[in-house]
Structure formats: structure tokens, C-alpha cells
Amino acid sequence: MFEARLVSSAMFKKILDAIKDLLNEASFDCSESGIQLQAMDNSHVSLVSLTLKSDGFDKYRCDRNLTMGMNLGSMSKIFKCASNDDTVTIKAQDDADTVTFMFESKKQEKISDYEMKLMNLDQEHLGIPETDFSCVIKMPSAEFARICRDLSQFGESILISCTKEGVKFSTSGDIGSANIKIAQTINFDKEEEAVTIDLQEPVTLTFASTPLTNQVQLSMSDNVPLVVEYQIPELGHLRFYLAPKIEEDEN
Amino acid sequence: MFEARLVSSAMFKKILDAIKDLLNEASFDCSESGIQLQAMDNSHVSLVSLTLKSDGFDKYRCDRNLTMGMNLGSMSKIFKCASNDDTVTIKAQDDADTVTFMFESKKQEKISDYEMKLMNLDQEHLGIPETDFSCVIKMPSAEFARICRDLSQFGESILISCTKEGVKFSTSGDIGSANIKIAQTINFDKEEEAVTIDLQEPVTLTFASTPLTNQVQLSMSDNVPLVVEYQIPELGHLRFYLAPKIEEDEN
Amino acid sequence: MFEARLVSSAMFKKILDAIKDLLNEASFDCSESGIQLQAMDNSHVSLVSLTLKSDGFDKYRCDRNLTMGMNLGSMSKIFKCASNDDTVTIKAQDDADTVTFMFESKKQEKISDYEMKLMNLDQEHLGIPETDFSCVIKMPSAEFARICRDLSQFGESILISCTKEGVKFSTSGDIGSANIKIAQTINFDKEEEAVTIDLQEPVTLTFASTPLTNQVQLSMSDNVPLVVEYQIPELGHLRFYLAPKIEEDEN
Numbered sequence: 160m161f162e163a164r165l166v167s168s169a170m171f172k173k174i175l176d177a178i179k180d181l182l183n184e185a186s187f188d189c190s191e192s193g194i195q196l197q198a199m200d201n202s203h204v205s206l207v208s209l210t211l212k213s214d215g216f217d218k219y220r221c222d223r224n225l226t227m228g229m230n231l232g233s234m235s236k237i238f239k240c241a242s243n244d245d246t247v248t249i250k251a252q253d254d255a256d257t258v259t260f261m262f263e264s265k266k267q268e269k270i271s272d273y274e275m276k277l278m279n280l281d282q283e284h285l286g287i288p289e290t291d292f293s294c295v296i297k298m299p300s301a302e303f304a305r306i307c308r309d310l311s312q313f314g315e316s317i318l319i320s321c322t323k324e325g326v327k328f329s330t331s332g333d334i335g336s337a338n339i340k341i342a343q344t345i346n347f348d349k350e351e352e353a354v355t356i357d358l359q360e361p362v363t364l365t366f367a368s369t370p371l372t373n374q375v376q377l378s379m380s381d382n383v384p385l386v387v388e389y390q391i392p393e394l395g396h397l398r399f400y401l402a403p404k405i406e407e408d409e410n
Numbered sequence: 411m412f413e414a415r416l417v418s419s420a421m422f423k424k425i426l427d428a429i430k431d432l433l434n435e436a437s438f439d440c441s442e443s444g445i446q447l448q449a450m451d452n453s454h455v456s457l458v459s460l461t462l463k464s465d466g467f468d469k470y471r472c473d474r475n476l477t478m479g480m481n482l483g484s485m486s487k488i489f490k491c492a493s494n495d496d497t498v499t500i501k502a503q504d505d506a507d508t509v510t511f512m513f514e515s516k517k518q519e520k521i522s523d524y525e526m527k528l529m530n531l532d533q534e535h536l537g538i539p540e541t542d543f544s545c546v547i548k549m550p551s552a553e554f555a556r557i558c559r560d561l562s563q564f565g566e567s568i569l570i571s572c573t574k575e576g577v578k579f580s581t582s583g584d585i586g587s588a589n590i591k592i593a594q595t596i597n598f599d600k601e602e603e604a605v606t607i608d609l610q611e612p613v614t615l616t617f618a619s620t621p622l623t624n625q626v627q628l629s630m631s632d633n634v635p636l637v638v639e640y641q642i643p644e645l646g647h648l649r650f651y652l653a654p655k656i657e658e659d660e661n
Numbered sequence: 662m663f664e665a666r667l668v669s670s671a672m673f674k675k676i677l678d679a680i681k682d683l684l685n686e687a688s689f690d691c692s693e694s695g696i697q698l699q700a701m702d703n704s705h706v707s708l709v710s711l712t713l714k715s716d717g718f719d720k721y722r723c724d725r726n727l728t729m730g731m732n733l734g735s736m737s738k739i740f741k742c743a744s745n746d747d748t749v750t751i752k753a754q755d756d757a758d759t760v761t762f763m764f765e766s767k768k769q770e771k772i773s774d775y776e777m778k779l780m781n782l783d784q785e786h787l788g789i790p791e792t793d794f795s796c797v798i799k800m801p802s803a804e805f806a807r808i809c810r811d812l813s814q815f816g817e818s819i820l821i822s823c824t825k826e827g828v829k830f831s832t833s834g835d836i837g838s839a840n841i842k843i844a845q846t847i848n849f850d851k852e853e854e855a856v857t858i859d860l861q862e863p864v865t866l867t868f869a870s871t872p873l874t875n876q877v878q879l880s881m882s883d884n885v886p887l888v889v890e891y892q893i894p895e896l897g898h899l900r901f902y903l904a905p906k907i908e909e910d911e912n
Contacts, residue, residue, distance in 0.1 A: 233585040240560040240588075257586060268593045269553075273564070275586040302771075309742040313775070334735040335759060335777040337742075342770045484836040491811040491839075508837060519844045520804075524815070526837040 161189050161225050161251045164218035168247040168262060172238050174397060177389070178207055179235045181399075186280050189225040189251075193395065197284060206285065206384070206400040215394035217246075223253050228280035234260075237273040251277075287400065292378040292386070294321045298341065300375035300389060306339050313337045321379065412440050412476050412502045415469035419498040419513060423489050425648060428640070429458055430486045432650075437531050440476040440502075444646065448535060457536065457635070457651040466645035468497075474504050479531035485511075488524040502528075538651065543629040543637070545572045549592065551626035551640065557590050564588045572630065663691050663727050663753045666720035670749040670764060674740050676899060679891070680709055681737040683901075688782045691727040691753075695897065699786060708787065708886070708902040717896035719748075725755050730782035736762075739775040753779075789902065794880035794888070796823045800843065802877035802891060808841050815839045823881065 165171060178185070181200040185207075188195040193216075196209040213219040237260050241247060245262040255277065262271045306328050310317050314330030314337070321327075325342040378386040384400040391397060416422060429436070432451040436458075439446040444467075447460040464470040488511050492498060496513040506528065513522045557579050561568050565581030565588070572578075576593040629637040635651040642648060667673060680687070683702040687709075690697040695718075698711040715721040739762050743749060747764040757779065764773045808830050812819050816832030816839070823829075827844040880888040886902040893899060 230585075236563050236585070237588075240563075268595065269590065271560075271588065271590040273586065273588045309773075312738050312742075334732075334738070335775065337739075337773065337775045339771065339773040342772075344770065481836075487814050487836070488839075491814075519846065520841065522811075522839065522841040524837065524839045 160220060160222045160253060162218065162220045162248060163189075163194065163213075163216050164246065164248045166217050166246050167243065168238065168241040168245045169243040170391060170394065171247055172241065172243065174209065174391070175231065175235045175238050177397060178209070179231045181205065181207055182231050184228060184230050184278060184280055186282050187227045187229060189221050189227065191221050193219075204401065206287070208287065208398045208400065210395035210397075211391070212393075212395050215391075218248075225251060225253065226282065227251060227258055228278035229258065229275065230278060233275055237275060240271060240273065245271075290378075290380060290383050290386075292380045292383075294379045296321060296326055296377040296379075297374055298326070298377070302341070303375045303377075306341075310337055310339065319377065319379065319385070326377075411471060411473045411504060413469065413471045413499060414440075414445065414464075414467050415497065415499045417468050417497050418494065419489065419492040419496045420494040421642060421645065422498055423492065423494065425460065425642070426482065426486045426489050428648060429460070430482045432456070432458055433482050435479060435481050435529060435531060437533050438478045438480060440472050440478065442472050444470075455652065457538070459538065459649045459651065461646035461648075462642070463644075463646045466642075469499075476502060476504065477533065478502060478509055479529035480509065480526065481529060484526055488526060491522060491524065496522075541629075541631060541634050541637075543631045543634075545630045547572060547577055547628040547630075548625055549577070549628070553592070554626045554628075557592075561588055561590065570628070570630065570636070577628075662722060662724045662755060664720065664722045664750060665691075665696065665715075665718050666748065666750045668719050668748050669745065670740065670743040670747045671745040672893060672896065673749055674743065674745065676711065676893070677733065677737045677740050679899060680711070681733045683707070683709055684733050686730060686732050686780055686782055688784050689729045689731060690786075691723050691729065693723050695721075706903065708789070710789065710900045710902065712897035712899075713893070714895075714897045717893075720750075727753060727755065728784065729753060729760055730780035731760065731777065732780060735777055739777060742773060742775065747773075792880075792882060792885050792888075794882045794885075796881040798823060798828055798879040798881075799876055800828070800879070804843070805877045805879075808843075812839055812841065821879065821881065821887070828879075 182198050183201055185196050185198040188197075191213060193213040194209075194211040196207070198207050199205070200207060213221070238247075241260075241262040242264065244265055248259075248261040248263075250259045250261065251257070257274050257276055260273045260275065262273075263269070307317065310328055310330040313334055314332035316330065318329045319326060320329070323343070325340055328339045328341075330337050374390065376386075376388045376390075378388065384402050387399040387401065389397045429447075433449050434452055436447050436449040439448075442464060444464040445460075445462040447458070449458050450456070451458060464472070489498075492511075492513040493515065495516055499510075499512040499514075501510045501512065502508070508525050508527055511524045511526065513524075514520070558568065561579055561581040564585055565583035567581065569580045570577060571580070574594070576591055579590045579592075581588050625641065627637075627639045627641075629639070635653050638650040638652065640648045684700050685703055687698050687700040690699075693715060695715040696711075696713040698709070700709050701707070702709060715723070740749075743762075743764040744766065746767055750763040750765075752761045752763065753759070759776050759778055762775045762777065764775075765771070809819065812830055812832040815836055816834035818832065820831045821828060822831070825845070827842055830841045830843075832839050876892065878888075878890045878892075880890065886904050889901040889903065891899045
């Protein structure tokens with residue numbers, strides 16, 4: 160028996176929004192410690208890694224380790240039927256070939272059950288070595304998403320370079336070239352800021368970004384993947400690992 | 411001479427929105443008592459019946475009975491040109507082959523005339539027998555529309571079953587199955603409620619639903635069409651009659 | 662060296678919105694007195710003329726006359742990356758084959774550079790004779806845009822006729838015919854009004870209209886193009902010259 164319950168479905172909806180265009184399907188590994196997802200995106204450019212800790216849930220029970228292969232398009236369709244403040248419960252039998260998503264409205268007057276067929280997916284769990292990054296940038300995720308969206312219109316890959324003064328995002332394509340410079344914030348009241356740490360390290364990234372939570376953290380080092388990380392309050396995090404492009408036929 | 415006038419075009423716009431995707435064209439039967447429309451939808455699944463009583467209009471004159479065949483797509487285009495608080499006047503000569511829609515702005519500074527060609531449509535007026543229903547459900551139409559929209563993503567037909575405790579809407583399809591249960595409201599301040607009367611009666615319905623007015627009423631009995639009714643304040647009602655599906659090749 | 666700076670990019674964005682569907686590309690003629698654009702629209706029905714005076718800019722420098730051929734689609738893509746309250750600076754070298762658009766956020770913490778390739782465009786500068794118009798109409802541009810949009814659904818060309826009492830816009834097509842009458846405003850508080858001057862002059866126009874600024878001015882005379890003019894506060898104006906249709910195969 161597996162059962163995981165969250166009082167608000169909003170965070171789950173956001174997570175699905177952030178990954179559903181990158182992944183058609185994915186395996187959710189459920190254990191006593193929580194839910195783990197790890198998958199290469201459809202274009203095999205980035206690795207998506209989601210960690211949701213069991214103690215972040217309002218109720219969590221996992222009698223036996225369980226791997227559930229889900230179609231993320233279908234899952235996303237189902238979560239569109241939930242209101243943001245619905246309680247969501249994910250349920251499955253130990254040997255189940257279906258998973259059930261139950262949405263309960265605040266006043267309990269509406270209860271929706273969606274039973275979704277599970278898939279058998281090939282699983283290859285990649286070991287991701289812990290790296291000390293030579294550069295870690297924190298910035299508002301909405302700003303990061305806007306920059307990625309703006310620049311993706313002008314070129315296929317975005318070059319990030321970082322100095323103490325700030326971060327520069329660049330691209331070029333048929334129309335011409337584009338550069339966006341974000342200065343490191345000196346004074347700030349709230350943590351809507353841009354922090355940058357030593358060493359200038361150019362990295363090339365291509366991916367779709369979503370403002371999942373308020374802050375995003377970019378971690379970079381020479382010749383290792385860029386890590387784009389969104390903290391999920393209390394539950395864990397969603398990380399995108401983006402292999403740097405080989406600087407060859409770049410324009 | 412036919413002339414019907416409503417101080418606000420909003421209700422007419424809503425009615426057109428609710429039927430324009432179901433019907434390409436329809437005959438409006440105008441008589442001294444009001445305007446009547448009855449037509450099978452494009453897919454021949456449901457019967458649409460609209461009644462607008464003459465005394466609900468701000469001005470109404472019908473010298474001779476008149477049947478006007480209208481293209482609802484064109485009519486809907488025309489009503490899109492009206493603001494919600496425009497006065498609308500529908501005018502036709504007794505032997506006309508056109509109908510005129512006149513929209514007057516509140517302050518009278520803008521007057522728009524749209525003259526639309528009429529069509530000759532085959533007419534078959536179906537006699538709809540009055541039925542005593544074993545189950546009548548009243549619920550907020552927005553909630554009903556949301557449920558129809560949510561479930562229609564997962565299956566082609568929606569099964570409604572009703573007990574004293576509440577109503578259950580179900581469907582199933584390739585992705586899996588879905589059930590939404592709405593409890594009967596015990597205490598309520600406003601009439602945004604769900605009332606359910608005796609006898610459990612499963613009915614299968616497929617149709618597009620629009621929140622035309624605040625409340626919708628579902629009337630059901632064994633082996634008779636489900637009636638989905640929206641009251642149109644002062645003017646009459648819009649009803650959809652949905653023949654129950656034969657329980658044969660259902661999945 | 663050419664450099665023109667505006668504290669807010671909003672007006673430039675609006676101008677681009679108003680012309681980008683009419684023109685694929687256009688030459689911007691820059692001189693000491695300002696920026697001038699003149700081009701026939703894609704369908705060769707109307708002449709677009711834009712004048713931006715140098716003293717309306719917050720900073721303006723033009724060492725040598727410069728003609729820059731720009732793809733308006735690309736330019737519009739670039740300006741979509743600017744926020745409305747970003748400062749915009751347009752920069753080019755004297756013999757440049759690129760132009761740079763720089764957007765600076767209010768607090769200067771974000772600076773974006775877009776370098777766009779210029780195009781070689783055939784230039785034919787049409788002399789537009791000054792005309793005394795027998796009829797000049799001023800009206801709210803949002804109302805004018807709405808009328809053009811509404812009527813364009815019913816016919817390809819819009820006939821404007823004007824008397825002391827008001828203006829009539831008409832069209833006809835497959836569905837039927839449409840007339841919209843706007844009365845001259847007698848009393849008004851704000852300049853959201855409709856003024857009409859002598860002589861009744863029917864003119865036929867076809868074009869896409871955008872509410873660029875609050876007021877639009879229509880100037881008409883027999884057998885000369887209709888002029889649709891939007892004042893751009895402090896900077897100049899945007900004019901559309903629309904040749905009257907020959908009244909031949911009109912329906």
C-alpha cells in the first residue's frame with residue numbers, strides 16, 4: 160500500500176508544469192524516505208531529477224518500495240482537474256498496475272478520483288556525483304524564466320558567463336545577437352536578489368524554464384553539467400542537469 | 411412586422427454561446443407568445459429547445475407567425491459586435507428574407523444595424539411529452555460545466571448516477587477512469603447548492619455544457635432522455651434533451 | 662554615429678504593433694531632424710508614414726544621414742523582450758550593417774542588448790502633397806479600431822460617409838450587410854469625443870487599425886486618399902494613407 164497526501168495540490172501542479180514538456184513519461188520511485196524521479200528529457204540534453212521527502216507530505220505511507228511508470232501528459236491532464244486548494248492523495252496497491260489521484264475540495268463537498276494506468280518503463284538510474292561548483296548564482300526564477308524565453312527566440316543555445324559584477328546571458332542566430340546582463344544586487348530587502356560567486360565560467364545551456372518557485376539557483380563549473388535547481392519548500396527540490404555544449408560548430 | 415427588443419444583449423449573447431457549437435443553423439419560430447427554437451444538434455445526439463416568452467421582452471410585436479432560418483455562426487459573429495449593455499432589437503418584415511439586428515449603445519451615440527440573410531430550413535417540430543422525472547438535481551451551472559469539461563478529457567460519455575447523498579459523474583477511457591462525487595448541500599446561504607431527489611437512476615450523457623445562468627437543473631428517469639435545463643430569468647428557458655446511450659459497447 | 666533614446670519603450674512597442682502586420686520590412690530614415698519611415702503596406706493598398714521628431718527623444722544624436730532597412734517582424738520580436746518602462750536606446754555606426762537596441766530596466770540592474778542585422782531595401786520616397794480636406798473626423802481610436810474589427814468580419818471594404826450629424830461606417834458581404842452610425846458628441850468632459858466637419862464625402866477603406874493612442878483623426882476629400890492619423894505625444898505622428906476604392910465591382 161502506497162499513500163501520499165498533500166493539503167494543497169498547487170505545488171504538484173507546478174512541478175508537473177515544469178517537467179511535462181521535457182518528459183513524456185517518467186518513473187516515480189517511492190520508498191519510505193519519499194518519492195524520487197530521475198529521467199533524461201525527450202531530447203536527451205538534460206537530466207531531470209525530482210526529490211520529494213516523505214516528511215514533507217501531510218500523510219505518507221509506503222509499505223514496500225514501488226516504481227510507478229507514469230505518462231506525464233495524462234498525469235498533467237488529471238491534475239488540471241484539481242483546484243489549487245484541493246487536497247491531493249496519491250494511492251496505489253503494492254502490486255498495482257494503476258495509480259489513483261484523489262482530489263478533495265476544501266469543504267469536502269466534491270471528491271474526485273482519477274485512476275490512471277501505469278506503464279512499464281526502462282529504468283536506468285544514473286549516479287550523479289556531488290560536485291563542488293566554482294560558481295553558484297541565485298536569482299529570482301521569474302527573471303530567469305523571462306531571460307530564457309526572450310533569448311530562445313533569437314538562438315538555440317544560451318551562453319551564461321559569470322563574473323563578480325553579474326551574470327551575462329547571450330545568444331545569436333539569424334536575426335542577430337542578444338546579450339542580457341544582470342547585475343549582482345548590492346542592497347535588498349527580500350531575497351529577490353542575484354548572488355554570484357567567484358570564477359568566471361562560461362556554460363552553454365538549452366532548455367525550457369518555468370518559474371516553479373520564487374528562487375532559482377544556477378551552479379556551474381568547467382566541463383561539468385550546469386545545475387538549475389528549484390527548492391520545493393519542505394518537500395525537496397527539482398533539479399535540471401544540463402551538459403555543456405561542445406564548443407565546436409557554434410555560431 | 412416582427413420586432414423584439416431587449417434592453418441588454420448579454421443574455422442573448424450567452425444563449426448563442428451555449429448553442430452555437432451544437433447547432434450550425436436553426437429555425438426561430440416567432441409568434442404572439444414568443445420565440446421558440448427546437449433543433450437536433452449537429453451530431454444528432456441531443457435536442458436543443460429554447461423558449462423566450464414575449465412578455466419577458468422589453469418590447470415585442472409579432473403581427474403574423476414567422477419562421478426564420480438562421481445560420482448560428484453568422485448570428486454569433488453579429489452578436490460579438492454588440493456590447494453587453496447594448497440594447498438589442500430584432501426586426502423582420504412579414505415576408506422577409508432578411509432579419510435585422512440593431513444594437514444601440516447606452517447613451518445612444520452608437521447605433522449598429524446588421525442585416526442577415528435568412529435560410530430555408532427543413533422543419534420538423536418534435537412533440538416532447540411532459541415526463542415526471544424520478545430524479546431532479548439542481549446544482550451551480552459553473553460546477554456542472556467544470557465537471558463535464560474535466561471528464562470529457564478522459565472519456566466520450568459521462569455516466570450520472572444519483573442517490574440521496576449526492577451525485578456521481580463517471581467516465582473511463584484510454585488513460586483510465588474518473589469519478590467525481592458531489593455531495594448534497596446540507597446548509598447553504600445562497601442558492602449555490604446541490605439538491606437531489608429520490609430514486610437512483612444512472613444516465614449516460616455526452617454534450618458540451620456552458621454556464622449559461624447560475625443554476626442548472628438535471629432531470630432524469632429510466633429510459634427517457636436526460637433534461638439539462640437553464641432558466642433564463644423572465645424570458646424562459648434553454649433545455650437540452652439527451653437520449654441515454656444504449657448500454658452495449660460501453661467501456 | 663546614430664543614437665536615439667527614449668525613457669519608456671511603451672510608445673515604440675505600440676507603434677510596432679500598429680505597423681508590423683502591414684509591413685514586413687521598412688526603411689527608417691534618420692537625420693538630424695528625426696526618424697522618418699514611409700512604406701506601402703504588403704497588399705499595396707495603403708501608405709504608412711511615421712514621423713518621430715528628434716526633439717521628442719530624451720537623447721538624440723545623428724552625425725550623418727542614415728537609412729536603416731529593418732525587418733519589422735524581427736524588430737517586433739526584439740521589442741517584445743523589453744518591459745514597458747524600460748529605457749530604450751537605438752544605436753548604429755555610420756556605415757553599420759547592424760543596429761543595436763538596448764533596453765535598461767528602471768533600476769539599471771538589467772541591461773539587454775539586441776544587435777539586429779540591417780537589410781538593403783529598395784527605397785522610393787513618395788511625395789505626399791498637402792491637401793485641404795473637406796471632412797475631418799476626430800474620434801476615440803479604441804472605438805474606431807472596434808468598428809474596423811467588427812465590420813471587417815462582414816465585408817472586405819468599409820465605406821465611411823459623413824454628415825454634420827455623424828459618421829456612418831458600412832460594409833456588406835456573404836452574410837448580409839452592416840451599418841454603424843456614430844453621432845457627433847454634443848457635450849463632453851474629456852476629449853473622448855467625435856467631431857465632424859462639413860461636406861459629406863463617402864470613402865472606402867480597407868485596413869487593420871490599432872488603438873495606438875487615445876484619439877484618431879480621419880481626414881477625407883473626394884478622390885484623394887483617406888488619411889488616418891494617430892498623434893504620438895511629443896514625438897510626431899503615424900499616418901495611414903488609404904486610396905479610395907474605384908466604385909466598380911463593389912457589392
